Structure formats: C-alpha cells, structure tokens
Amino acid sequence: MQGGPEQETTTDERHSSRVAFEVNDARRELTLDNRTTLLDTLRERLGLIGAKKGCDHGQCGSCTVLLDGRRVKSCLILAVTLDGRSVVTVEGLAGPDELSPLQAAFVAHDAFQCGYCTPGQICSARGMLDEVARGWPSAVTGDLTAPAELTDAEIRERMAGNLCRCAAYPHIVAAVRETATTR
Amino acid sequence: MRPFRYHRPADVAEAVAVLAAEPEAAYLAGGTNLVDLMKLGVQRPDLLVDVTRLPLDAVEELPDGGLRIGATVRNSDLAAHPAVRRDYPVLARALLDAASGQLRNLATTGGNLLQRTRCVYFQDTGKACNKREPGTGCAARHGQNRDLAVLDWSDLCVATHPSDLAVALAALDAVVEVHEPDGPRDVPLAALHRSPGEHPERETTLERGTLITAVRLPALPAARHSTYRKVRDRASFAFAVGSVAAVLDLDGDVVRDVRLAYGAVAHRPWRAYRAEEELRGRPFSPELAARAADAELAEARPLRHNGFKLPLTRAITVRTLTELAEGARS
Numbered sequence: 400m401q402g403g404p405e406q407e408t409t410t411d412e413r414h415s416s417r418v419a420f421e422v423n424d425a426r427r428e429l430t431l432d433n434r435t436t437l438l439d440t441l442r443e444r445l446g447l448i449g450a451k452k453g454c455d456h457g458q459c460g461s462c463t464v465l466l467d468g469r470r471v472k473s474c475l476i477l478a479v480t481l482d483g484r485s486v487v488t489v490e491g492l493a494g495p496d497e498l499s500p501l502q503a504a505f506v507a508h509d510a511f512q513c514g515y516c517t518p519g520q521i522c523s524a525r526g527m528l529d530e531v532a533r534g535w536p537s538a539v540t541g542d543l544t545a546p547a548e549l550t551d552a553e554i555r556e557r558m559a560g561n562l563c564r565c566a567a568y569p570h571i572v573a574a575v576r577e578t579a580t581t582r
Numbered sequence: 583m584r585p586f587r588y589h590r591p592a593d594v595a596e597a598v599a600v601l602a603a604e605p606e607a608a609y610l611a612g613g614t615n616l617v618d619l620m621k622l623g624v625q626r627p628d629l630l631v632d633v634t635r636l637p638l639d640a641v642e643e644l645p646d647g648g649l650r651i652g653a654t655v656r657n658s659d660l661a662a663h664p665a666v667r668r669d670y671p672v673l674a675r676a677l678l679d680a681a682s683g684q685l686r687n688l689a690t691t692g693g694n695l696l697q698r699t700r701c702v703y704f705q706d707t708g709k710a711c712n713k714r715e716p717g718t719g720c721a722a723r724h725g726q727n728r729d730l731a732v733l734d735w736s737d738l739c740v741a742t743h744p745s746d747l748a749v750a751l752a753a754l755d756a757v758v759e760v761h762e763p764d765g766p767r768d769v770p771l772a773a774l775h776r777s778p779g780e781h782p783e784r785e786t787t788l789e790r791g792t793l794i795t796a797v798r799l800p801a802l803p804a805a806r807h808s809t810y811r812k813v814r815d816r817a818s819f820a821f822a823v824g825s826v827a828a829v830l831d832l833d834g835d836v837v838r839d840v841r842l843a844y845g846a847v848a849h850r851p852w853r854a855y856r857a858e859e860e861l862r863g864r865p866f867s868p869e870l871a872a873r874a875a876d877a878e879l880a881e882a883r884p885l886r887h888n889g890f891k892l893p894l895t896r897a898i899t900v901r902t903l904t905e906l907a908e909g910a911r912s
C-alpha cells in the first residue's frame with residue numbers, strides 16, 4: 400500500500416479540537432489534532448488495539464468498528480467529527496472474560512489464521528446481522544421488496560468489505576451463518 | 583496531511599458563507615473519498631466544514647409521486663428505503679453495487695455525486711495530472727488507461743466519473759437542489775458534471791462553495807421496471823469497468839419509453855440519448871438493443887488499453903434491456 404506524504408507538524412491550537420464521545424460505554428474526552436482518525440485515536444490514545452490498521456485507505460475492513468450501532472471503517476473517520484457520538488470496538492462486544500456469540504462462533508469454526516483481520520470481521524458481522532434484521536437488501540437480493548434471507552451468497556456479498564489475507568473466508572461464512580441461525 | 587481547522591456550521595446559509603470567505607476550505611460529508619485524498623496529499627484543504635449534522639437527512643415522498651432525497655442521506659439508508667426499493671429499483675441496485683457495507687453507512691447522497699475520479703494517476707501526487715495540477719500534463723493518456731474513458735475525453739484528461747449512483751440518477755432525470763452564495767437553485771443532474779475539455783480540474787458546473795442540499799426524483803411509474811448492471815474485476819467491492827442503468831416501458835412489444843445511462847465510459851455519467859432514440863417506438867428485440875448501443879458508441883475513441891469497453895457496454899445494454907423486456911412480458 401502506498402503511504403501518504405510526510406506528516407506536516409502543527410502546534411497551532413486552531414488545528415486541534417476538544418472532542419467528547421463514548422467508547423464502549425465509557426465517556427472519553429480528549430484534545431486531538433484535527434487530522435487524527437478514529438482508528439489512530441482508538442489505538443494510540445485510548446489503548447484499544449483491537450481495531451487494526453491494514454490499509455488505512457478504506458479498502459480492507461480490518462479497522463471496522465460500530466458507530467452509533469452501524470459498522471464503519473474507522474480509518475476514514477476524523478475523530479473531531481464524533482462529538483456526542485458512540486463507538487463500540489471489538490473490546491466492547493462482550494465483558495472482559497466472556498465471548499460474544501460471534502466471537503465464540505469464530506473460535507468454534509477456526510474462522511481465522513493470523514487473526515489480523517478478525518476484529519474487523521467480527522465488528523462487521525455484528526453490524527451486518529443488524530442490517531439484515533432491519534430488512535436491508537444487498538446486491539445479491541433477488542426481490543428488493545421482500546425481506547432478505549441470509550444465504551451463503553448473501554453473507555459473502557455483505558461481508559465483501561472485509562478482506563482476509565489468510566483466506567479464512569469459508570470458515571468466516573460458517574461462523575456468521577451459525578450466529579445468524581442460533582441467536 | 584496538511585493541518586486544517588474544523589467547523590460545524592449551524593445551518594446551510596452559514597456553511598455556504600464560510601466556504602465563500604475561505605478559499606481553501608472544503609465541505610466534509612461522509613469523508614470516504616475526501617479523507618483518503620487528504621491522506622494521499624491530493625486534496626489539501628486548510629478548513630473542513632462538516633455538513634453531516636445539517637438537517638438534510640430526510641427522504642420525502644412527494645405529492646406528485648416523486649421523491650426528495652436529502653444530501654446527507656447515507657447510501658445504505660437510501661438503498662433500504664421502501665419507496666426506493668419499490669419505485670426506483672435501478673437506484674437501489676446502483677447503490678447496493680457500490681463500495682462496501684461499511685462505506686455505504688458513511689457515504690452521503692451529495693458526496694457521492696461530487697466524489698473524484700479513481701484514475702490512479704490523479705491519486706498519485708508523483709504523476710503528471712492536469713486535473714490535480716493544471717498544466718502538468720496527463721500521464722494516463724499514453725499510460726495504463728484500461729479503466730479510463732472511451733467517450734468525450736480530451737487530450738488533457740481521460741478520467742472517468744466513478745459513481746454508480748450518478749448513473750442511475752442520470753437515467754431517472756434527477757434534479758439536484760443546490761445552495762449557492764446567491765441562494766438556492768435547481769440543476770438537472772445531466773447538467774451537473776462537465777466534460778473535461780480544456781479544464782479537467784473543473785468537474786461540475788457548480789460554482790466553488792456551492793452546497794448540494796437534496797436530489798429530487800420526478801415521478802416515473804415506468805421506473806418500477808428498471809435495473810442496474812455493473813461489471814467489475816471482482817464479484818463485489820470494486821469500481822465499475824462498465825455499467826448500465828436502464829428503465830424500460832413496453833406497450834405490447836413496442837418500446838413506449840426507455841431511459842439508459844452508462845457508467846465508466848466518460849468524465850461524467852453518460853445518458854445514452856441516441857440509444858434511447860433508436861429504441862423508442864420500435865418493437866423490442868435484442869438486435870434492436872445492439873443497434874441502439876452501437877449508435878450511442880459511434881463516436882467513441884477507445885484508448886490503447888480500453889477498447890474492450892465498447893463490446894462490453896454493448897453486451898450489457900443488450901442483456902439488461904432483454905431481461906427487462908422478458909420481465910415485463912411475464
């Protein structure tokens with residue numbers, strides 16, 4: 400992946416902002432250079448290293464988190480825009496000593512190898528299942544006016560924003576399918 | 583990335599006034615394209631005016647049967663809207679074929695129309711590009727130009743417009759509501775994007791600082807029989823190498839009305855008026871659809887690596903219209 404041009408430094412407070420938002424149900428308030436992405440804020444400022452930086456350009460999905468309940472790519476969101484909003488990362492999906500149903504299904508189905516894409520896959524699947532529950536169609540939905548059925552083709556299309564270099568895709572589909580049918 | 587100031591305007595008038603006073607400011611909506619281009623150094627605003635909290639996020643069904651879509655309605659919400667799924671399937675399909683679930687949750691209606699070309703030379707500050715930096719030349723013209731334009735390009739620029747949504751809106755005769763420093767104005771979607779000509783750095787006919795506030799769809803009962811077909815290098819999450827938006831209205835076998843637009847062929851979404859002309863009033867057949875596509879593409883000038891776009895565009899025209907015709911008959 401191509402890196403950006405070198406970072407220009409700033410000490411000017413006009414280029415920084417005080418931002419308050421919720422992360423995993425805790426209120427966070429911090430002063431940020433306006434250029435800071437949500438991904439870098441989570442990882443570098445808040446110590447939440449679950450969300451991963453794969454491409455930093457919106458192309459791989461490893462940085463996926465939930466913003467006000469919806470899955471988004473945190474590498475493309477400027478944290479300064481988030482005042483008053485609520486973020487959930489993979490760390491917030493279940494208590495510290497437990498697994499959410501999706502996490503348990505990923506373990507049961509060996510839905511990863513290196514695990515780098517996994518937090519993004521799980522957050523994306525979490526948001527995706529809620530989209531299905533709301534009746535949202537996808538590109539492979541035949542009848543746009545009928546409620547979508549979560550076939551394997553639907554799971555693959557809806558998870559297309561998350562790449563896995565280890566190609567654990569068949570197991571990811573199995574884990575998502577199991578979670579969808581048992582929850 | 584260049585340091586920038588951040589501002590959240592109270593209303594549309596203030597947003598437009600700030601942009602008018604700040605020559606290097608830019609509007610920020612979903613950010614899925616702009617933030618990326620800022621990271622790449624392609625866009626270097628010194629002030630971002632965040633319009634996402636302005637009250638522009640409603641989809642309204644209009645008394646005349648049309649639809650008014652606020653500029654900050656997210657692509658995913660628009661694709662899921664019952665009226666869009668029922669009355670304008672071409673629009674829902676174009677949205678669902680674009681980007682990924684996470685990006686559609688961020689990307690807005692207005693921002694989608696104003697997104698920049700994905701020409702790799704434009705996105706690489708180490709390469710010559712008249713669009714990014716007027717006067718530097720076009721590295722794509724004789725470079726890797728497989729993904730670039732076949733219609734209406736100029737020697738200064740061979741970029742294509744990357745939006746799927748805009749192609750569907752072109753077919754639907756959408757109207758774009760904008761707010762300029764002088765006040766509100768309506769711009770037909772067909773007149774929103776420019777040909778590259780001598781000024782590829784100017785992509786739309788909007789004055790600098792203009793804010794898109796909504797997109798209006800006229801009532802078009804025929805659009806219930808409409809669809810979008812997109813060809814890309816992988817099954818999902820990729821830009822089009824060719825696409826077609828089509829509305830077909832048959833009276834028996836005869837084409838009563840048809841709307842056709844192409845993506846990935848030009849600097850703007852390409853409404854295929856000539857093809858429509860060929861089709862209207864004649865009994866539909868796949869051969870007629872092929873002739874119509876040929877008429878539209880007669881003036882195409884493929885580049886070294888993208889000649890395949892002509893048979894591709896012709897093939898998707900024939901298949902898409904034939905499927906719509908079969909659907910109408912059954």
Ligand code: FES
Nearest residue numbers: 453454455460474
């Ligand atoms: S790091 Fe955000 S999509 Fe790859």
Ligand code: FES
Nearest residue numbers: 512514563564565
């Ligand atoms: S498990 Fe290695 S990238 Fe997906």
